[in-house]
Amino acid sequence: MNNYKEIFLGTAFSSQSPKEIQIMQNHLFCINADGMIERVVAPEDADYQPLLDAYQGKDNFHSLAEGQYFLPGxxxxxxxxxxxxxxxxxxxxxxxxxxxxxxxxxxxxxxxxxxxxxxxxxxxxxxxxxxxxxxxxxxxxxxxxxxxxxxxxxxxxxxxxxxxxxxxxxxxxxxxxxxxxxxxxxxxxxxxxxxxxxxxxxxxxxxxxxxxxxxxxxxxxxxxxxxxxxxxxxxxxxxxxxxxxxxxxxxxxxxxxxxxxxxxxxxxxxxxxxxxxxxxxxxxxxxxxxxxxxxxxxxxxxxxxxxxxxxxxxxxxxxxxxxxxxxxxxxxxxxxxxxxxxxxxxxxxxxxxxxxxxxxxxxxxxxxxxxxxxxxxxxxxxxxxxxxLSLPIGRIQENYAWDVQIIDTKCPSAKLLIFNENEDLHDVFQKIMYLVRPEHIREVWVQGNQVHTR
Missing domain, CATH: 3.20.20.140 (Metal-dependent hydrolases)
Structure with missing residues (x-):
């Protein structure tokens, strides 16, 4: 098993194509020392649980809280x-x-x-x-x-x-x-x-x-x-x-x-x-x-x-x-x-x-x-x-830079209108796009380094 610099667990939204959103629910994102996404692991993948067992509880394991989501920077x-x-x-x-x-x-x-x-x-x-x-x-x-x-x-x-x-x-x-x-x-x-x-x-x-x-x-x-x-x-x-x-x-x-x-x-x-x-x-x-x-x-x-x-x-x-x-x-x-x-x-x-x-x-x-x-x-x-810009940025995918923003829809001062825990995730994405303000952006990472936290 590879020795990753950071591993993140959570749900991410990224562009599949100019017209389609890719929704990665409860995926693992494995970041190497260069700050690149080396692997994206879905819950159904064979090594999902072994990775969780190996990294959970360590300082370099980051799990999103309920109501938090990854977006590309x-x-x-x-x-x-x-x-x-x-x-x-x-x-x-x-x-x-x-x-x-x-x-x-x-x-x-x-x-x-x-x-x-x-x-x-x-x-x-x-x-x-x-x-x-x-x-x-x-x-x-x-x-x-x-x-x-x-x-x-x-x-x-x-x-x-x-x-x-x-x-x-x-x-x-x-x-x-x-x-x-x-x-x-x-x-x-x-x-x-x-x-x-x-x-x-x-x-x-x-x-x-x-x-x-x-x-x-x-x-x-x-x-x-x-x-x-x-x-x-x-x-x-x-x-x-x-x-x-x-x-x-x-x-x-x-x-x-x-x-x-x-x-x-x-x-x-x-x-x-x-x-x-x-x-x-x-x-x-x-x-x-x-x-x-x-x-x-x-x-x-x-x-x-x-x-x-x-x-x-x-x-x-x-x-x-x-x-x-x-x-x-x-x-x-x-x-x-x-x-x-x-x-x-x-x-x-x-x-x-x-x-x-x-x-x-x-x-x-x-x-x-x-x-x-x-x-x-x-x-x-x-x-x-x-x-x-012809750069590997702007997507949450393998071989792209780990440039992300972590959105907190349960921000105490400005909760987003998500009342149903089972709400369709694409609807959640749309609400994020239309309603997010700066206070919802909890963390920002560039090339695998945290550069902003609220």
Whole structure:
């Protein structure tokens, strides 16, 4: 019998497929020293009882209490870490004004490492407490502060993918907040990549550098080309914004006479390790290009309601073969919880299908076939995110990282509405998805290590 580092006993929910939930009732989850799920053992398996006999009562045996369940840790594909300091403000103005009046002045303050440390430590801790075990972060233009964010992720145990933002175009960015020039932007990016790769050597759960042009309007052609070359040189992740709003989408069409997707691809910025936020205005040719290059979409349903001028057609893009995960888009999205974004993803899809203009006849009001279920939205926040990053995360299955959140439905201050002990487990899952708040998340584990407890 193998000598496992940890064994957990309990009922888990995980995505079997984009549309199906796998329910593992009273299973054993055997975790090795690398923090990976080495075995999942069902009650009917021959060695279930021998494993129980061997480990029960030991310090490394963990049994869930009644009313507790395992969920995979969430994968947040789009977080502006510095914007945590302004979360919940100024969401009633247009994107362009929001960036220039609030966001860029805030991000410019991250040249102060003491201020950066205060904000970054809080956002990483907050996301972990909300069940987010992996986060894809935009930092700022400041190389040192961006590296500090990666170091904080490493220290707190979160799997962090961090990008030093590039904004080098003096015509499009405020003088108070931009890269000094294109050469400096590319040099700082390369030095940042090398520093994070060195940090990753001593980080069990992994930290990763991400090539990060903020979006096409903020970058010169030379910077976009150079960033594509750096991503290829170091096989690095890439993130940016793509076709988010009428304004951003229209700007790129005016500049390049093509949509964002094809413009980004021309600079080598669409590849298997690319994640593009929003993408609401992709047409079918754009979506097929995403599918062909392995580029994923970070769907940000709360943020989109404020700034994107449209609803992402998740079901349609999935049918074309595009990988899609979920993003909070702090602070364009006010909530650090992917539970909230799961709920909004379902709501938005229903509004897209049914339409919102009551003056139109029902048959002309919406886009048929657009709705997604709560099971599908959960997939986006977990397995979909893992697939978007090409990492073995987001599922509770063998050969995946033990990244989990333990949900307590009997939390004394906020019991969930489960009155029948024999309630159908899929119904319990749905109630968790719709009703859980942060206080229900009792523990969070990343790569086999406990990183949060309540």
């Amino acid at each position: 969430f994968v947040d594909l789009h977080v502006h870490a510095p914007q945590w300091a302004q979360s919940g403000t100024a969401l009633d103005i247009p994107l362009y004004d929001w960036l220039n009046t609030y966001t860029f002045p805030l991000e410019s303050k991250f040249s102060d490492l003491d201020f950066a440390k205060k904000v970054y430590e809080d956002v990483v801790s907050t996301l972990l407490a909300n069940g987010t075990t992996t986060a894809l972060y935009f930092a700022t233009v400041h190389k040192e502060a961006s590296l500090l964010l990666a170091e904080i992720c490493a220290h707190k145990g979160q799997r962090g993918l961090v990008g030093k933002v590039v904004m080098d175009d003096p015509q499009q960015n405020p003088e108070s907040y931009r890269d000094k020039d294109t050469t400096t932007a590319l040099k700082d990016t390369e030095e940042f990549i090398l520093a994070v790769q060195e940090l990753a050597k001593s980080t069990k759960q992994g930290v990763y550098p991400v090539v990060t042009p903020r979006f096409i309007p903020s970058c010169t052609d030379e910077a976009l080309q150079g960033l594509g070359e750096l991503a290829a040189k170091y096989d690095a992740y890439i993130q940016s914004h793509c076709s988010e709003s009428d304004w951003a989408h229209g700007y790129v069409k005016d500049r390049f006479q093509k949509n964002d997707a094809f413009a980004l691809n021309d600079f080598g910025l669409l590849r298997d390790k690319s994640v593009m936020a929003h993408c609401n205005f992709l047409d079918d040719d754009d979506a097929r290009l995403f599918a062909d290059t392995g580029t994923a979409i970070a769907h940000c349903p709360i943020s989109n309601a404020y700034f994107a001028n449209s609803v992402l057609p998740v079901a349609h893009f999935h049918s074309i073969g595009v990988e899609i995960g979920l993003g909070s888009d702090i602070s364009g999205g006010f909530s650090p919880s992917l539970f909230d974004n799961i709920r909004q993803a379902v709501i938005s899809s229903r509004m897209l299908e049914d339409g919102v203009n009551a003056s139109l006849p029902a048959q002309h009001r919406g886009v048929p076939g657009s709705r997604i279920t709560i099971d599908e939205a959960f997939y986006l926040a977990t397995a979909g995110g893992g697939e978007s």
